[in-house]
Amino acid sequence: MIELDTTDRLILRELVRDATQSASAIGRALGLSQPATWRRLQRLRETGVIKGQRLELDHEKLGFGVMVFLGVKLATKGRVSLEDFERAVSAIPEVQTVEHILGLYDYRLRVVARDISDFERVLRRRIMTLPGVGDVEANVLLSEERRPGPIG
Amino acid sequence: MLDDTDRRILRHYQHAPTLGAADLAERAGVTPATCARRLERMQQDGVIRANRAVIDWRALGYEVEVSLRITLDKTQPRAFDEFIEAARNVPEVIEIQTFLGRVDLRLSVIARDMAHYQQLYRSAILTLPHIADIEALMHVARIKSDEVLPL
Numbered sequence: 001m002i003e004l005d006t007t008d009r010l011i012l013r014e015l016v017r018d019a020t021q022s023a024s025a026i027g028r029a030l031g032l033s034q035p036a037t038w039r040r041l042q043r044l045r046e047t048g049v050i051k052g053q054r055l056e057l058d059h060e061k062l063g064f065g066v067m068v069f070l071g072v073k074l075a076t077k078g079r080v081s082l083e084d085f086e087r088a089v090s091a092i093p094e095v096q097t098v099e100h101i102l103g104l105y106d107y108r109l110r111v112v113a114r115d116i117s118d119f120e121r122v123l124r125r126r127i128m129t130l131p132g133v134g135d136v137e138a139n140v141l142l143s144e145e146r147r148p149g150p151i152g
Numbered sequence: 153m154l155d156d157t158d159r160r161i162l163r164h165y166q167h168a169p170t171l172g173a174a175d176l177a178e179r180a181g182v183t184p185a186t187c188a189r190r191l192e193r194m195q196q197d198g199v200i201r202a203n204r205a206v207i208d209w210r211a212l213g214y215e216v217e218v219s220l221r222i223t224l225d226k227t228q229p230r231a232f233d234e235f236i237e238a239a240r241n242v243p244e245v246i247e248i249q250t251f252l253g254r255v256d257l258r259l260s261v262i263a264r265d266m267a268h269y270q271q272l273y274r275s276a277i278l279t280l281p282h283i284a285d286i287e288a289l290m291h292v293a294r295i296k297s298d299e300v301l302p303l
Contacts, residue, residue, distance in 0.1 A: 001213035015205035019169070051208040053169040056201040057162065057301060062154070064301060069251070069258075088296045093302035101219065102291035108219070112301060139253030145236075149262065150209065150214075150243040 002047045007032065009151045012049070013039055016148060019053045059112060066113045067141040070127065071105035075134030084131050094122045105137070154199065157182060159303050161190055162200075162256040169203050185227045209246075216290075217268050220277065223285040231282035232256070237243040242276045257286070 004012070007030065013072060014026050040079035044050050059067065082100075089098055089109065097110040109127075113119035127136065154162075155181075164179045165171065171179070177187035194200045204235075209217070224231040230252065239245050239259060247260035261277065263269035 002211055004212065012205070012207060016207065017204070018202060019205040020203050048208050049213045050205045051211070052206045054204050054206050054299060055166050055169040056204060057166070058199050058201055059301065061197070061199045062162075062301060062303065069236075069249075084160075090296040095296065096299045096301075097297050098295035099297075100292040100295060102292055103219075103287045104221075104287060105289065107295075108289070110299070137254060139251040139255055142250045142252055144250075145240075145248045147210065147240065147243075147246050147248065149246040151207070151212075 002049055004049075004151070008040055008044065011037065012151050013148060015041075015044075015050065020096050054074075056086055061095065062069075063114055064112045065142075066119050068111045068113070068119055069139045069141060070109040071135075071137040072107040072109060072127075072130075072133060073104075073135040074106045074132045076132050080132030085133075088130050089127075092122070092126045094126065105135075154194075157186070158190055158199075159195060161187060162194070162301075163303050165191075165200075166303070167298070207263050213264055214244075215265055216263040218257045218263070218269060219289040219291065220261060220263050221287040221289065222257045222259065222283055225282045225284040226256075228282050234281045235283070238280045242267070242272075242280075244272055244276070277281045 010030050011026055014029060023038040023041055024034040026041070026074065027034045030037070040087060059065070074080065085107075086100075089095055089107070094111050094113060095109050095111055099108040100106070101108050111122060111127075113117065113122055123138075128131065161176065161180045163282070164177055168176070168179070173183050173188050173191070176200065180187060182190070198276050224235055228234075231250065235257065236248055239248055244261050244263060246256040246262055249258045250256065251258065259277070261269070261272065263272055
């Protein structure tokens with residue numbers, strides 16, 4: 001486990017806001033020299049604290065008006081391997097995330113669609129035909145807020 | 153509003169958000185000047201909202217992630233606002249979503265271990281206002297998480 005000091009946390013917050021900033025820009029914002037900032041950035045990347053970057057797009061402006069979270073229960077555990085289900089569900093372009101969970105459902109999927117009828121098409125043709133799929137619960141996303149987490 | 157070139161740039165950019173402008177231009181088959189101009193316009197128009205670093209909470213010692221599905225007491229007219237406002241003050245809450253469906257809200261909560269989670273659950277989650285029902289789902293693994301749009 002990696003311990004962070006206050007400066008590391010501030011750098012992380014800056015990168016979560018905008019990961020395209022240069023070391024010198026971040027350094028300037030925090031009153032650090034460029035080499036010192038670069039060394040800290042390097043450490044955050046090498047230790048895997050920063051595992052990547054994500055482009056955040058405006059879904060609605062790109063024509064994707066509907067986002068639905070599906071809770072999926074597998075009907076025939078044992079007969080269908082989890083790997084087969086995971087491979088098939090990950091290959092669906094409209095499925096943005098797949099999480100394996102414990103509790104009421106086995107998997108949680110984040111599905112994007114252009115509108116409700118497009119969602120119905122994805123659900124019927126792609127999701128309900130997956131190997132081993134059982135009970136499916138749908139919740140339509142109204143709002144979403146990502147928080148900085150415990151680096152404040 | 154967007155043409156095929158914009159979409160092509162976005163498609164490549166989504167799959168490789170760490171690319172610099174020059175590499176992105178080459179992959180999308182446009183000149184660096186065109187690529188830079190298109191990206192700038194899409195940022196101005198708000199199509200591209202941000203390019204964010206993704207934190208691996210596990211690397212920072214947060215081993216547990218729990219999804220809490222919450223139903224609120226809707227007889228309270230300000231239940232949503234007051235609940236969300238209070239949830240924002242819990243640093244371990246990394247996502248707040250609201251839904252139309254069987255559940256009203258979902259919180260993603262991270263914790264160092266089960267003992268820490270238990271303590272958070274009692275002192276910071278159950279004390280949030282207007283909860284009528286709460287259901288916990290434990291994360292086992294993330295199979296896919298690129299959040300790429302099928303452009």
